[in-house]
Amino acid sequence: MNRRAWLLFLLVAVLWGIPYFLIKLAIDDLSPVFVVAGRGLIAALVLLPVAAVRGTLGALRARLGVVSVLAVVHIIGPFLLITYGEQHITSSLTGLLIAVEPVVIALLMSGTEPLTRVRTIGLVLGFAGVAVLVGLDVSGDRLGLLGAGMVLLAAVSYAVATMLVQRRAADVPPETLAGGTTAITAIVLAPFAIMTWPTEPVHAKAWTSLALLGVLCTAVALLAFYRLIALAGSTRAGLVTYLNPVVAVFLGVIFLNEPLRWSTGAGFALVIAGCWLSTRPVPSRAAEPETEAAVPAVAH
Template sequence: MAVLWGIPYLLIKIAIDELSPMTVVFGRVAIAALVLVPIAAAQGTLTSLRHHLVPVVTLGLIHIVGPFLLITYGEVHISSSLTGLLIAIEPVLIALLMLRREPLTRSGWVGLALGLVGVAVLVGLDVSGDRLGLLGAGMILLATLLYALATVYVQRRASDVPPTALVAGTTTVATIVLAPFAAFALPTGPVSGGSWAALVALGLLCTAVALLAFYRLIGEAGPSKAGLVTYANPVVAVLLGVAILDEPLRVSTVLGFALIVAGCWLSTRRPTVVAPEPVVECTMAAR
């Protein structure tokens, strides 16, 4: 899961070099829908969507349309590695959303503060003074909040929907919503094979397969633990960005990531419950 969601930032950066962000987002969700709808139909799981139309439409908007657009447009202004690092704050946001059900301990509040400081370090030192960079970082953080909301929503409203049907439904909703806008954003010039290949990989691996795995993970481990895959996402994103796109690796990048990871670990760590020692009743035998 972490690898599948660590590579899209590189692929997005490659694709938007020659394709518009709207085309990239529409293309990846349309490819995913074209693959998943026949699979769900063959499995006979599409009928389960009849009683879950509201959750499917809601997830299509808050887990796909909104975040995908924000991330893709955000990457026009910031690096792919910084994008992956900012999204790592997701477990902290999930912990905040789960406060009523899972109250934070003292260390959890410390973790929350550390995570936010890590974001401040990344934004303040990496894009300080760059208005477009700040805009891009803001888009990524808003997308991360939508991801956190969707992660919690899946467990509460759609945990009983088969993952294949759920992803087929949400990607279909996203495709329908984006189609009118994508019609006005088609490429007007030649597009290299590398950009098309990046788009296909985004649709197949980073959307279809990744969402299938993530929804199944939420059902088995819960939203808090499922969100922890973002611990490793940034590592993949940074390594690929530095190695392939020659993006800079600054001290602020390492420091911000360390603070965010520490904050995520503390804010999602559950206190260890020590079972009481059994009380053994002894009776003294009569002499």
């Protein structure tokens, strides 16, 4: 990768590593559904004008069906699951559990990409890492197990969304796709956000966190990731998933005083090893040039 690609890679890694920290700050004063609706609205207000300037908004009308489905499985579902889940587990553990997403994708794609011995070992290691993280970090805590389960379900939802974009929406311009899904998120959740409008004073840190989630962690991160794919290819761009948890753990430990246990390091190592092995390309028997399907941005 060239210098510009590396800079984009690091930018996306940071922008998708800090949402868990910001969510933790926002839900101190705001309801989870309010946070998700606000994040979607802010991102849409940034992305839709970009799409309008580029003249790509018309693509939404023709692909409204698939964009609506993506809004549910790519943003509404996982955003709510993660935000509610963080009421019961640390932001560090949340970031680590989301890192299992490449393992889930490899498992879901096993029908079209054969499960070699190496990939199977990777899947086993990845799920073993999750077992270590969940079993030791929230052992005996029912609410903790519930929160971890929500985050893992969000990772599955992200994986399904990835496959859906690859197969159904790869031709939709990124700013239009991201703008459409975030706008639909805001519209769908607006009534629930109004119902949970804060009645107590909201601290500035909560509003600031929400603004950063919308502008940086959603709108800017999505556009940067799509540009990274164009410069470096989807395989290299997808490796950003491995670096996000490092940022999440660092912020949680330093600024939120979250515990750093030995199980955190052990589980993270297993998850990363599993992700790396399970996502290794399968050697082609035919001497044909390899082609890469576009991998969409996964909004954290």
